[in-house]
Amino acid sequence: MSHALSRRFFARPSPVVARALVGRVLVRDHPVDGRLAGRIVEAEAYQEDDPASHSYRGPTPRNGVMFGEAGHAYVYFTYGMHFCMNVVTGRVGEGSAVLIRALAPLEGIEAMVARRGTSEPHLLCAGPARLCEALAIDRGLDGASLVDPHAPLWIERGRAVPEDRISVGPRIGIRRGVERPWRFWVTGDPNVSGAARGNRVGTARAPIRG
DNA sequence: CGTTGGATTGGCT
DNA sequence: GCCAATCCAACGC
Numbered sequence: 001m002s003h004a005l006s007r008r009f010f011a012r013p014s015p016v017v018a019r020a021l022v023g024r025v026l027v028r029d030h031p032v033d034g035r036l037a038g039r040i041v042e043a044e045a046y047q048e049d050d051p052a053s054h055s056y057r058g059p060t061p062r063n064g065v066m067f068g069e070a071g072h073a074y075v076y077f078t079y080g081m082h083f084c085m086n087v088v089t090g091r092v093g094e095g096s097a098v099l100i101r102a103l104a105p106l107e108g109i110e111a112m113v114a115r116r117g118t119s120e121p122h123l124l125c126a127g128p129a130r131l132c133e134a135l136a137i138d139r140g141l142d143g144a145s146l147v148d149p150h151a152p153l154w155i156e157r158g159r160a161v162p163e164d165r166i167s168v169g170p171r172i173g174i175r176r177g178v179e180r181p182w183r184f185w186v187t188g189d190p191n192v193s194g195a196a197r198g199n200r201v202g203t204a205r206a207p208i209r210g
Numbered sequence: 211c212g213t214t215g216g217a218t219t220g221g222c223t
Numbered sequence: 224g225c226c227a228a229t230c231c232a233a234c235g236c
Contacts, residue, residue: 044217052217062232079218080229086217099217129218173217193218 003157007147010070014045014089014096019168019184021087023161026103028135028153033111036135038103038125039158041189044171045182046086048095052177055095067095071147075137082129083138087146087155101128101172101183103135104191127193161186 005024010017021043028036046053054063054076065074066088074086074097086097103125105112112124112134125131132138137153146154167187170178172194185192 046217054217057233060232076217077230077232078216080216080231082218084217101217127218171217175216 004147004154005071005157007069007071010087010089010147011091012070012089014047014098015182017087017089018043018045018098018182019166021098021100021155022166022184022186023158025106025156025158026100026131026135026153027107027156028137030108030111030136030152033108033136036108036111037106037156038131038135038191039106040100040102040155041104042100042102042183042185042192044099044101044184045089045180046097046099047090050177050180052171052174052180053095053097055097059095063095065143066097067093068143071145073137073141073144073146073153075132075139075142077139078129083132084128085132085137085141099128100131102126102185102189102191102193103131104189105134122190124191126191130193 021040024040025037026040030036048055050056055066059067065072069092070088072088074088075083077083086099088097090096105124113119116124116134125134141153144153145151165187167185168181169183170181171183
């Protein structure tokens with residue numbers, strides 16, 4: 001696990017971490033399939049003072065991990081069938097995290113194809129629930145450390161994305177807090193979520209201030 | 211205890 | 224564009 005990001009990286013405000021995570025590599029060490037990995041091409045920040053965040057109404061059994069130490073995975077189940085993965089950020093007690101929304105598949109692609117039931121490369125990890133299915137991330141990883149040795153899941157340094165290739169805009173799928181421009185993605189990357197649904201993928205619309 | 215709706219996706223009109 | 228799938232956390236009574 002060379003170049004794995006440390007707790008210090010995650011112990012910053014979630015919008016800072018979300019922006020900094022673009023270009024990093026999420027790695028899942030699967031007991032059967034080995035290394036499953038993808039480059040992060042889309043991420044969103046959530047924090048406690050944020051009506052769109054699960055942590056907005058305080059800690060509960062479901063969101064408790066969000067209020068804990070940075071560098072842990074917050075994995076939640078939603079819509080009766082999907083898991084989504086966050087990285088806990090900030091300080092203990094704060095309730096902030098970054099939702100990983102899309103990856104560009106790098107390693108273990110055959111295993112991803114088998115789990116996802118599609119071989120379209122740009123549909124393997126283009127969405128928060130899709131990438132969790134592709135990397136076999138579920139409730140069992142809620143609360144798992146991303147920074148300890150022997151962790152089953154971690155994030156590697158990856159390669160920097162030039163500033164002018166990163167777009168900033170409103171988060172997807174939320175009703176309140178839409179005005180906060182806390183979604184960061186690689187402009188024009190085919191793996192960014194929502195492309196098939198007309199969600200603007202970089203380019204045309206000017207990125208909102210960030 | 212009953213109701214509501216969700217940080218989504220895929221399939222159909 | 225619209226909606227069902229399918230669980231369960233959160234909230235109201």
